[in-house]
Amino acid sequence: MKKILLVCIILTAFMSCKKDGKTQTLYLAHTLxxxxxxxxxxxxxxxxxxxxxxxxxxxxxxPDGQLGSEREVLELLQIGSVAITKVSAATLSNFVPEYHVLGIPYLFRDKDHQFEVLEGEVGKSILEKGSKFWLRGLGYYDAGSRSFYTSTKPIRTPDDLKGLKIRVMNNQMAINMVNALGGSATPMAYGELYTAIQQGVVDGAENNPPSFVSSNHYEVSKYYTLDQHSSVPDVLLIGTKYWDKLTDEQKQWVQEAADESSQAQKQFWNESVEESMAIAKKAGVEIIIPEKSLFQEKSKSVLEAFLKEHPEMTDLINKIKNQ
Structure with missing residues (x-):
């Protein structure tokens, strides 16, 4: 809270939209x-x-979390101290319930299906849901698929997860997924993970290839199983306190720029995945391609539990699965 107040004081001096002559400057903060x-x-x-x-x-x-964590920056958007941010849909689900759905294991058949959904009516409707929470979605960025990596033994089937402590985000869907597959979900700050794996506090974690390599976790985890259990996108958001002040023409410019950046980012992501996998292989990491249907079958209980708790999301999930 103290950090948020300090950031607010600093940004209030400049405002989230600074007018300098004929140029308006939007402040955009993210953690990457x-x-x-x-x-x-x-x-x-x-x-x-x-x-x-x-x-x-x-x-x-x-960038680099200069203005706080994803949750902190979302709060800055809500009060108007920052105009735009990029956060994981998993973080956003704490503010906008519909984003929970995007974390369901094996929700999407493949990447083509994922972006067909996200860039279609269903995805746009989810983006608009955030407006009542002062967080208007502009579009989605590819954050890849999350897979397991371990230091103690390879994961070839869900049974291999039994008895293993797997670090997850502090997100109930991720916790339920790992536990359903037989592992022991262990929420932990990302910055502590390298040392935790190195010292055996946890046996592994789950993430996408660029994060696996950029974090240097490939140095202490020599098994990477591409089960691709979840594909949670990143979301580009604008605070409604800023959006509502724009003219219709300015809103169009912002939305078109967001759409174009989303398409360009997909290519950047694909290039990064190829580069990351090459680095991991060269470092001696064993890349395992498992039978994904085994993981998919065992994780079905996560969806069942979610629908039991959130029956109002049934129609949304059916629309995604049937698209």
Whole structure:
């Protein structure tokens, strides 16, 4: 809370939208490093918006968690101290319930199905749900698929997870998924994970290839099982306190820039996955391609439990599965 108040004081001096002559500057904060493919997508958003607006709208990017965690920055958007951010749909689900659905294991058949859904009516309807919480979605970025990596033994079937402590995000869906597969879900701060694996506090974790490599976890985890159990996207958001002040033309520029950056980011992501997998293999990591249907079958209880708790999400899930 103290950190948020300090950031608010600093940003209030500049405002989330700074007018300098004829140029409005939007403040955009996120937690990723500048080498990350999602950050590269955000840079494309900045370029596209500046060009479309004829130089009348610009974006100042605060990467690397400079203004706080994902949750903290979302709160800054809600009060209008920051205009735009990028967060995981998993974090956003704590504010907008519909985003919980995107974390269901094996919800999407493949990447084509995922973006067919996200870029269609269903995905757009979820983006709009955030407006009543002062968080308007602009689009989705590819955050890949999460898979297991371990230091003690390879995971070839769900049975191999028995007795293993697997670090997960502090997210109930992720916790339920690992436990359903037979592992012992262990929520832990991401920054503590390298040492935790190295010292045997946990036996492994789950994440996408670029994160597996950029975190250097491949140095202490020599087994990477591409079960691809969940594909939780990142979301580009704008605070409604800022959005509502824009003219219709400015709103169009912002949305078009977001759409173009989303398409460019997909290519950045694919390139990063290829590069990351090559680095992992060269470092001696065993890449395992399991029978995904075994993991899919055993994780069905996660969906069943979710629907029991949230029956109002049934129609949304059916629309996704039937698309």
């Amino acid at each position: 490093p500048q080498t990350h493919p999602v950050h590269k997508g955000i840079v494309e958003f900045k370029k596209a918006l500046y060009e479309k607006s004829g130089g009348t709208m610009d974006v100042k990017i605060f």
